[in-house]
Amino acid sequence: xxxxxxxxxxxxxxxxxxxxxxxxxxxxxxxxxxxxxxxxxxxxxxxxxxxxxxxxxxxxxxxxxxxxxxxxxxxxxxxxxxxxxxxxxxxxxxxxxxxxxxxxxxxxxxxxxxxxxxxxxxxxxxxxxxxxxxxxxxxxxxxxxxxxxxxxxxxxxxxxxxxxxxxx
Amino acid sequence: xxxxxxxxxxxxxxxxxxxxxxxxxxxxxxxxxxxxxxxxxxxxxxxxxxxxxxxxxxxxxxxxxxxxxxxxxxxxxxxxxxxxxxxxxxxxxxxxxxxxxxxxxxxxxxxxxxxxxxxxxxxxxxxxxxxxxxxxxxxxxxxxxxxxxxxxxxxxxxxxxxxxxxxxxxxxxxxxxxxxxxxxxxxxxxxxxxxxxxxxxxxxxxxxxxxxxxxxxxxxxxxxxxxxxxxxxxxxxxxxxxxxxxxxxxxxxxxxxxxxxxxxxxxxxxxxxxxxxxxxxxxxxxxxxxxxxxxxxxxxxxxxxxxxxxxxxxxxxxxxxxxxxxxxxxxx
Numbered sequence: 001x002x003x004x005x006x007x008x009x010x011x012x013x014x015x016x017x018x019x020x021x022x023x024x025x026x027x028x029x030x031x032x033x034x035x036x037x038x039x040x041x042x043x044x045x046x047x048x049x050x051x052x053x054x055x056x057x058x059x060x061x062x063x064x065x066x067x068x069x070x071x072x073x074x075x076x077x078x079x080x081x082x083x084x085x086x087x088x089x090x091x092x093x094x095x096x097x098x099x100x101x102x103x104x105x106x107x108x109x110x111x112x113x114x115x116x117x118x119x120x121x122x123x124x125x126x127x128x129x130x131x132x133x134x135x136x137x138x139x140x141x142x143x144x145x146x147x148x149x150x151x152x153x154x155x156x157x158x159x160x161x162x163x164x165x166x167x168x
Numbered sequence: 169x170x171x172x173x174x175x176x177x178x179x180x181x182x183x184x185x186x187x188x189x190x191x192x193x194x195x196x197x198x199x200x201x202x203x204x205x206x207x208x209x210x211x212x213x214x215x216x217x218x219x220x221x222x223x224x225x226x227x228x229x230x231x232x233x234x235x236x237x238x239x240x241x242x243x244x245x246x247x248x249x250x251x252x253x254x255x256x257x258x259x260x261x262x263x264x265x266x267x268x269x270x271x272x273x274x275x276x277x278x279x280x281x282x283x284x285x286x287x288x289x290x291x292x293x294x295x296x297x298x299x300x301x302x303x304x305x306x307x308x309x310x311x312x313x314x315x316x317x318x319x320x321x322x323x324x325x326x327x328x329x330x331x332x333x334x335x336x337x338x339x340x341x342x343x344x345x346x347x348x349x350x351x352x353x354x355x356x357x358x359x360x361x362x363x364x365x366x367x368x369x370x371x372x373x374x375x376x377x378x379x380x381x382x383x384x385x386x387x388x389x390x391x392x393x394x395x396x397x398x399x400x401x402x403x404x405x406x407x408x409x410x411x412x413x414x415x416x417x418x419x420x421x422x423x424x425x426x427x428x429x430x431x432x433x434x435x436x437x438x439x440x441x442x443x444x445x446x447x448x449x450x451x452x453x454x455x456x457x458x459x460x461x462x463x464x465x466x467x468x469x470x471x472x473x474x475x476x477x478x479x480x481x482x483x484x485x486x487x488x489x490x491x492x493x494x495x496x497x498x499x500x
Contacts, residue, residue: 016480023465030212030464038216 050131055114058107059130059154060147069151070126073102080121085111105147110140130157186285190268198418199230205459212463233411240407245314248404253312257405257412259305264419266298271426272353274436274444282353282436283444291352292344295427296337299382302420303329306384306391306401309413313404321400324470325391328381331477332388336378338485342371342492343431352427356435363434367495371488372432374481376457379424381473383417386462390470425454 041048058077061070073090089104119127130153137143145153173181203218203226210217222228244253270291272284288294303325310322344350346368347358355364365372381388392400402413429435429450438446468476 026464027460030460033214034208034212034460036214038211039214040216042216 050133053129054131054133055116055129056132056157057109057112057114057130057135057145057153058118058127058150059132059157060105060150061126061128061154062151069102069147070124071102071105072100072124072126073098073105074100074123076121076123077118077127080117082115082117083111083113085109086118102147105150107145107150108143109135109145110137110143128154128157130154132157187265190265190285193268194265194415194419194422197422198415199234200227201418201421201455202230202233202414203227204455205462208456208459209463212460237407237411237414242407242409243404245404247314249312249314251312252308253404254409256305256309256312256401257409257416259308260302261305261412261416261419263298263301263305264416264423267295267420267423267427270294270352271423271430272356272435272447273426274447275442276444284353287351287353290350292340292350292355292431295352296333296340299420299424300329300333302382302416305416309401309405313401315404317397317399317403318401320397321391321393321403324393325384325401327470328388328391328473328477331474332378332381332481335374335477335481335485336382338482338489339371339375339378340431342368342485342488345489345492345496352430352435356430356437359434360437363432363437365432365434368432368488368492370484371492372428374485374488375432376428376454377476377481379428380458380461381477383420383424383458385421385458387465387468388473389462390467390473393467395467421455421458422451425451425458428454 062068063070071088073088075088078084078086078088085108087104087106088102091099091101091103093099114129116129119129132153135143206229207217207225218226218229220226221232244250269285270288272282272287275282306325307322310318310320310325313319343355343364346364347355349355349358358364380386384391392402397403402410405413426447429447433450433454434446435450436442436444436447438449
């Protein structure tokens with residue numbers, strides 16, 4: 001009868017050596033981590049870098065040369081909105097005709113899905129997701145934004161460059 | 169000064185001042201180590217740890233924790249064994265404080281007086297006897313709480329007791345054999361030229377592992393076992409009683425590090441100038457080691473602790489003792 005030697009790496013001297021080695025290696029790893037800088041960001045005090053393309057709040061693009069909105073009050077964003085929170089009313093000219101400029105642009109942000117569909121629907125490139133995310137309020141009414149507020153949010157959001165209203 | 173006072177008054181002053189010093193030392197250490205352990209743990213996990221509450225780097229975290237715990241309601245389980253339950257935190261805490269009685273904190277200069285509360289002739293015996301007393305308090309807490317988690321934790325503590333206590337005593341015996349004395353001061357004096365960790369490295373390892381088991385620290389924290397049995401014997405405690413357990417834990421951690429520093433690392437002996445600072449440096453290096461181990465190793469199961477105690481620690485401590493004895497015989 002052939003005797004097969006029992007090989008168990010968890011017992012005997014080999015196992016003991018393995019245990020000692022793994023303990024030493026483990027402590028080496030934790031000590032190395034101990035010496036490294038923490039990766040914590042002190043969030044409210046330090047800004048958190050957002051990746052490009054972060055979706056905060058839909059905002060109205062402004063032509064930085066003329067100061068006018070790109071928006072033509074076509075209403076496609078209001079139609080595309082799955083929760084129907086965008087209200088667009090065009091300006092009425094002195095002749096009683098509809099002008100290609102919004103008189104009212106209201107965003108009830110407290111119900112916004114931040115889905116980006118309004119931005120994609122816009123044929124005039126007048127909407128963009130601003131990188132503002134610190135928008136908490138105590139009452140939902142405080143999150144209803146009007147036309148000029150939305151333009152202001154776009155201007156304050158990251159990397160606004162004056163180039164014909166285009167952000168680079 | 170001693171001659172100017174009547175002996176009873178002198179004794180009274182000593183009896184008040186010395187325990188006060190010990191308690192202040194333990195309290196200060198507990199407050200700082202609560203913060204320190206969290207800080208080290210945070211850095212190992214690449215976090216920042218407490219840094220908001222107060223002082224530079226959040227040093228005053230311990231005080232904030234203390235205030236919070238003191239303000240909390242003292243809840244007693246409805247069917248708890250009243251006296252046993254309420255005495256248990258003290259029974260856990262007292263041995264941790266009593267250990268300091270025989271431990272030298274250092275010497276003033278190379279041949280100056282030794283800073284020790286009382287230089288008992290059988291100090292090592294006293295240490296072993298007092299330190300293992302903690303298990304009684306743990307059992308009182310577990311039994312008195314009338315809760316399954318507490319009882320499970322306490323039962324683990326008791327069943328673990330002998331498997332680490334025997335190797336612990338045998339490891340210390342090697343030191344006693346080499347020094348030829350049971351007094352901690354004499355043991356430190358015997359290490360003037362060479363620390364006992366060098367010939368008895370094995371003994372030190374066994375001693376340190378057994379000490380961690382006695383402290384119920386990771387990897388032997390199955391007594392607390394947060395992920396399985398809440399916090400074991402301390403489950404039903406809250407507020408100030410719970411903070412007593414905390415104080416006892418950190419007091420015992422410092423005490424056992426001080427024991428290890430004195431028995432194996434040469435106490436106040438060190439290069440350049442021997443003194444108190446060496447004892448403190450060694451003690452806190454060992455405290456750091458314990459914290460480091462806690463945040464590296466996972467927890468043993470109860471059967472693994474038994475295995476480790478009886479099949480690894482005990483043979484190693486016997487080997488250490490035999491080798492030391494043989495070496496002593498050859499040298500003599």
